[in-house]
Amino acid sequence: MQKKTLPLIIICVIFLGLFLNAQQNDNKILKHVEPPFWWVGMKNTQLQLLVHGDKISDYKIEISYPGVEVISTNKAENPNYIFLNLKISENTKPGMFRVSFIKGSKKMEYQYSLKPRVKRENQGQGVDGSDVIYLITPDRFANGDTSNDSTDDTIEKVDRKNHDGRHGGDIKGILDHFDYIKEYGVTTLWLNPFQENDQPAYSYHGYGISDFYKTDSRFGTNEDFKTLVDKSHQNGMKVIMDQVFNHCGAGHWWMNDLPSKDWLNQWESYTSTNFATIIASDPYASRSDYDLLTKGWFDKNLPDLNLENKYMETYMIQNSIWWVEYAGLDGIRMDTYPYPDQNAMSNWMQALTNEYPGFYMVAETWASRTSYLSYWNNENTNRNGYTSYVNSVSDYPLYFAILESFGKEGDIYKLYETLAEDFVYGNAYNNKVFNGNHDQGRIFGILGENVEKLKLSMVFTLTTRGIPQLYYGDEILMKKDKPDGQLREDFPGGWEGDTRNAFTASGRTDKENEVFNYVKTILNWRKNAKSIHQGKLTHYKPDHNVYVYFRHTDNENTMVIINNSDKNIQTFDLTRYYESFKGYSKGIDIITGNNYETLDTIAIGKNTALILDLKK
Numbered sequence: 001m002q003k004k005t006l007p008l009i010i011i012c013v014i015f016l017g018l019f020l021n022a023q024q025n026d027n028k029i030l031k032h033v034e035p036p037f038w039w040v041g042m043k044n045t046q047l048q049l050l051v052h053g054d055k056i057s058d059y060k061i062e063i064s065y066p067g068v069e070v071i072s073t074n075k076a077e078n079p080n081y082i083f084l085n086l087k088i089s090e091n092t093k094p095g096m097f098r099v100s101f102i103k104g105s106k107k108m109e110y111q112y113s114l115k116p117r118v119k120r121e122n123q124g125q126g127v128d129g130s131d132v133i134y135l136i137t138p139d140r141f142a143n144g145d146t147s148n149d150s151t152d153d154t155i156e157k158v159d160r161k162n163h164d165g166r167h168g169g170d171i172k173g174i175l176d177h178f179d180y181i182k183e184y185g186v187t188t189l190w191l192n193p194f195q196e197n198d199q200p201a202y203s204y205h206g207y208g209i210s211d212f213y214k215t216d217s218r219f220g221t222n223e224d225f226k227t228l229v230d231k232s233h234q235n236g237m238k239v240i241m242d243q244v245f246n247h248c249g250a251g252h253w254w255m256n257d258l259p260s261k262d263w264l265n266q267w268e269s270y271t272s273t274n275f276a277t278i279i280a281s282d283p284y285a286s287r288s289d290y291d292l293l294t295k296g297w298f299d300k301n302l303p304d305l306n307l308e309n310k311y312m313e314t315y316m317i318q319n320s321i322w323w324v325e326y327a328g329l330d331g332i333r334m335d336t337y338p339y340p341d342q343n344a345m346s347n348w349m350q351a352l353t354n355e356y357p358g359f360y361m362v363a364e365t366w367a368s369r370t371s372y373l374s375y376w377n378n379e380n381t382n383r384n385g386y387t388s389y390v391n392s393v394s395d396y397p398l399y400f401a402i403l404e405s406f407g408k409e410g411d412i413y414k415l416y417e418t419l420a421e422d423f424v425y426g427n428a429y430n431n432k433v434f435n436g437n438h439d440q441g442r443i444f445g446i447l448g449e450n451v452e453k454l455k456l457s458m459v460f461t462l463t464t465r466g467i468p469q470l471y472y473g474d475e476i477l478m479k480k481d482k483p484d485g486q487l488r489e490d491f492p493g494g495w496e497g498d499t500r501n502a503f504t505a506s507g508r509t510d511k512e513n514e515v516f517n518y519v520k521t522i523l524n525w526r527k528n529a530k531s532i533h534q535g536k537l538t539h540y541k542p543d544h545n546v547y548v549y550f551r552h553t554d555n556e557n558t559m560v561i562i563n564n565s566d567k568n569i570q571t572f573d574l575t576r577y578y579e580s581f582k583g584y585s586k587g588i589d590i591i592t593g594n595n596y597e598t599l600d601t602i603a604i605g606k607n608t609a610l611i612l613d614l615k616k
Contacts, residue, residue, distance in 0.1 A: 067092025142173025142494030185523025208249030331360035379426030
């Protein structure tokens with residue numbers, strides 16, 4: 001018996017080996033299938049697979065898996081691409097299914113994974129007025145893993161001496177200093193893009209993405225990012241991902257083999273965008289100006305994606321959803337929002353909202369005036385028939401008002417005047433309010449290294465209407481200005497061998513600790529201040545450079561007094577504000593802990609703010 005079956009087994013093994021080897025060789029034709037996997041139970045049952053391989057359009061495609069239906073197989077202009085449109089029914093079971101590629105007698109198979117949706121604790125909880133966002137440039141925060149400073153699969157190597165180079169910060173560095181972030185009191189993390197940026201130079205910032213589905217190996221892995229999200233959720237915190245639809249990096253894998261000529265916005269020669277975002281909402285804009293805004297390139301190394309191409313639009317929308325589902329994101333910050341095709345961005349907003357109702361999405365919208373910023377934050381259809389569906393915008397008009405108000409000889413009336421125009425917005429309480437970010441000079445330096453003015457800007461940012469966002473390092477008096485690589489400086493103590501460690505109180509100067517503790521006090525009080533989270537804003541026209549406003553609900557009331565002048569006020573009369581604190585007779589300054597037993601008059605020092613938690 002053994003003598004008869006042994007040769008048969010050997011023959012079968014040899015045949016199977018040859019078969020698998022033939023399949024392996026054939027599968028080398030396939031270069032990319034994206035998204036790399038998907039989930040069952042999504043509200044949108046449609047899935048577009050981008051399939052890239054040598055003359056892949058010559059192949060017939062078959063799928064046999066219960067609940068998965070091939071709707072269409074669409075060939076691209078380039079025969080190396082197919083866009084495979086699938087329908088995944090509601091009752092489809094998770095598992096692996098085979099995608100068969102058939103050409104005559106040749107057949108190759110690709111295993112595609114459908115995963116079960118996982119409910120994580122606090123996943124998708126949304127970001128709102130109860131939160132404070134902390135923006136981190138990962139390459140410049142902390143180097144937790146020196147072994148990935150330079151990697152074999154990326155071109156640019158670490159060079160910490162070059163302010164435009166890669167310095168080695170990574171996701172593990174953020175995880176290693178998570179306790180510092182938690183102690184500080186912020187509730188939400190926003191990282192500048194961490195996806196792969198395989199560029200010869202200037203790749204640290206993350207906005208030249210070369211693989212939309214992969215974490216840059218110099219930052220870590222997809223699993224490392226997911227670990228950061230999970231740890232944030234376990235600590236009652238949230239995570240916002242920075243995404244980019246307007247452009248990719250010149251090192252993206254498809255740049256050597258585009259699906260079609262219109263995959264990018266291409267010109268006869270390099271043509272830059274005009275960067276005039278007001279054109280997007282200008283009712284009198286010329287077509288040539290509009291095309292230059294939306295189709296011009298940001299840089300020679302940042303090819304402009306053409307979202308008017310429906311395959312590209314679907315690709316980017318699915319990528320966004322993929323990261324939300326994979327990592328359990330709580331929000332998205334969309335880079336350069338006014339630049340891509342408006343209709344595609346509107347479709348993205350609707351797709352995300354449909355899949356994740358209440359999901360937080362903030363648009364980067366550089367606009368100096370509320371009038372044209374409101375084009376994007378408008379609950380109604382604009383006069384041109386366009387509805388953006390954006391639920392949060394970056395409040396640049398208020399940012400510029402902060403700089404003007406607290407700058408040299410500044411008048412705080414500018415803040416009052418800017419907020420008075422909130423009637424143009426759909427919901428101004430969802431605006432992201434900030435006094436610094438990765439694109440602007442450090443607030444401390446801009447304000448002439450004046451600690452008192454910096455504190456006033458922090459008080460206003462953290463107590464006015466909207467969702468506050470702070471930039472890493474401003475709490476320890478980082479002060480550098482442009483160029484970008486300089487203002488995005490390394491956090492002291494994040495690198496082995498640093499002369500000091502500003503993540504610890506002993507590693508900070510007295511002034512740095514003064515500011516850190518000042519902001520920390522406000523942040524940790526703010527976590528439970530429902531008057532700030534949910535309260536309406538009532539403010540009073542500033543007099544003598546003193547601004548008074550209230551954040552109030554039916555049960556809580558907070559009074560903020562900002563003396564932006566260089567004069568001490570020994571007896572500041574509160575009678576004028578009685579209508580806003582009627583029913584309240586005393587208050588506690590949450591910054592100093594001082595009790596105020598009456599609300600008739602109050603003393604307030606020059607360039608000083610009071611945050612009074614009013615009591616009955």
